[in-house]
Amino acid sequence: MVMDARPRLRTAILTCMDARIDPAMLFGLEPGEAHVLRNAGALATPDVLRSLAVSQALLGTTEVLVLAHTQCGLLGRTEKEVAAIVEHESGHWPAMRMGSFQDLDAAVRETVEAIRACNFIAHRDLVRGYVFDVADGSVRELGGRPQAEGTTRPSRSSPLGLGALRADVLNLKRGVDRSR
């Protein structure tokens, strides 16, 4: 049997490369269910925007989930500081933006906005930002509409998409609450 290349949940997840984040485990993903894009900081770099455009136009995804995290290596450092560390280790000053940020929530919102503003990404009405707390394993949504626990909000275009992932996020939260 040949597996369909189109993600079954019709969702693309952008997250950090941080080794403590396992998107498949976090969201209970099986092969074939979602695109996962990763880089340092979960930032909307040109290559992320390119990949999201391809993900949607060629492979049928309609939703984007941005998952940043606490204790990120790029958090609380300036561009200059990160560049200086890279230069110290490599001997070369990096001629590129390193993507450091001072405010985690603001950085996620900026990433969500950058994706929403990218007009060659076909579906931009379901772009949501989340923060994963590496200390307690909880996930919270940023600026999301209030939603009762355990309910999913099916979207017309993708009944199994972010709604299902959101349910998993909420399930994860409940799991953490229970253990307290």
Ligand SMILES: [Zn+2]
């Ligand atoms: Zn990180």
